[in-house]
Amino acid sequence: MPNTITFNNDYPDITESLRIYNEATGLIPNYTQTLAKGPGQHVFGVAPIYLKSGKGSHVIDVDGNEFIDYTMGVGPLSLGYCYPRIDEAIKRQLEDGITFSLMHPLEVKLAQLIREVVPNAESVRYAKSGNEATTAAVRLARAFTGKNTILCCGYHGSQDWYICVTDWDKGIPEITKEYTYTFNYNDLDSVLNSIDDDTAAIILEPVVFEEPQNDFLQQLRVLCTERNIVLIFDEMWTGFRMALGGAQEYFGIKADLAVFSKAVANGMPISIVTGRNDIMKLVEKEVFFYNTFGGEALSLAAAYETIQEMKEREVPKYLNEIGYKLKKGINDILAFNNIDYVSVAGYNFRTMLSFNVSGGNPLEMKSFVQQELLKRGILWGGYHNMSYSHSQDDISYTLQAYNEVLTALDEAVQNNAVSEMLKGEVLKAVFRKVTNFNTKPKNN
Ligand SMILES: Cc1ncc(COP(=O)(O)O)c(C=O)c1O
Structure with missing residues (x-):
């Protein structure tokens, strides 16, 4: 049994x-x-x-x-498995089709809803995974500022610009590492030590497990504005969970760009980049952020109903x-x-x-x-x-x-x-390292 x-x-x-x-x-x-x-x-x-x-x-x-x-798909199952409202929406959409040859109206309908609930979501675009969204945000930040270096804190996905600073860095040109450094959460000095004239973006999970101390997030906001650095909130975990509008709503702080995935579609694969229109509109010509499945309608339908359900309940x-x-x-x-x-x-x-x-x-x-x-x-x-x-x-x-x-x-x-x-093998350490690695030597 x-x-x-x-x-x-x-x-x-x-x-x-x-x-x-x-x-x-x-x-x-x-x-x-x-x-x-x-x-x-x-x-x-x-x-x-x-x-x-x-x-x-x-x-x-x-x-x-x-x-x-208590793992819930490592984040996506924000409402729960086989949640009727979301599954019905997916089934309804399935009757009409999954991926189309022209754009689908849900792209607009969902973007309107996101703009309503996420602070500062002047513009909205979609992709499939968290790493695509953080990569698009980083590319936008570099294009907008004309600078190259990224300062990050937390985990941001499998792409070169981030994973090059971890131990799993093979297969990535060495030069990539010269453009990404980490800082420690709640340690403003570790940020100040690393900023230079080439810093394009500061990207972080607004909170992981530790609470921000001494107005850490506000201080980053001020610093980014003063130094023409794009502040990116990676809200894969905080978005639609901490508050409907994520950490930006919870802490009352506007990032320049905020990226979401995980909780937003109750298990369907979608990620979202939101933020200032003057930055996001660079995709109209200079910044290439396009993919085959960005307008895939089952995930758009699931995301729309998930956010509505979260809002109503x-x-x-x-x-x-x-x-x-x-x-x-x-x-x-x-x-x-x-x-x-x-x-x-x-x-x-x-x-x-x-x-x-x-x-x-x-x-x-x-x-x-x-x-x-x-x-x-x-x-x-x-x-x-x-x-x-x-x-x-x-x-x-x-x-x-x-x-x-x-x-x-x-x-x-x-x-x-x-x-x-123990009746079996001991667990391995979790891969995520969030502090004290690949920090930049202090600038003179
Ligand atoms: C904070 C954060 N950013 C980015 C990612 C990358 O998302 P994905 O695995 O969908 O590429 C994750 C995934 O766990 C994450 O937790």
Whole structure:
């Protein structure tokens, strides 16, 4: 019998997952198209490897085991799996066609809605993935300012201009690295040290897990205006979640350009570049930002209905409330049990559990927590990506499970026995590095 969302006696049976995985061996290098979904982020030997279906906040793997999902497609499932309003919109559009030979009216209808809800969205354009959107924004910034260097903070996708500054930099000309540097969040000096006359853009996720301190975002805004630098907000996570209009609305700050994807179409592939018309209009001649699928109508229909649903139901407010309940519940469990080497960080719509070395090996502790949550019917990769489908019951059950799992972790930590209690392979470190790498030497 497959496991359900309950206090199961055994870890899930993953026979079919392993069979498919073996078929992929030697066929799909590194198995996964998205690192966060791959085996390195899920305890190999215990965790399911392939999912088959989802409904609301629950998913079923290929062996029939059911889980509450806290990864939610690594972001896109903002409303939930098979959300009726969105699926109906996709089906309706499917009757009429997917991709056409001329433009589709939905391109305009959706842009009008985005302009209404996203501050500063004077102009709107579409692509398919987050990396296309950040790349278009960077190219626009370079063209607009006539400068080259990009300062960034956070993760911005797989494209050359960004990924060249990480460890996965092969296949990219060395020269590319001379035009991208990183700065540290909440560290204005690290920005000031790196700015020079060639700085075209500052691009950052307005928040990741840390809150801005000392008006950090406002200070960046002022700096960019003074130095003729384009300020780009990468709102892949914050957009349509933190507030309907994303971080620009939440913090009351206007970036010059803001880019979105993930949450906006409840799982359909679309990304959006918005911002100042005088910058965006460069695509009319100088800046080439065109692609075959930008006007693909199923995603446009899904995005339109997703934003409408979020607006009508005040989804960001719900994500905040439900996420708060979970975060507070976990904090209460940690405090009650005096567990000081685990913490939960982030804004309520997206929180993360962190493990401090004072409790032992962080990756082993995380692996243990994941393995034990899986046994209790919870799919978790370290984050709680809240969706509109996560119910009060989901949260209450999850907190009961956390109570058991965190107290079991503490016992294992006290006995120095975490590693021997692992039933599978230890997780790998997450790829994202957000601080202290490829910073620019201070300008003289
Ligand atoms: C903040 C941010 N920017 C950009 C991207 C790149 O998006 P994509 O994977 O769709 O290219 C991601 C993806 O995780 C992201 O989280």
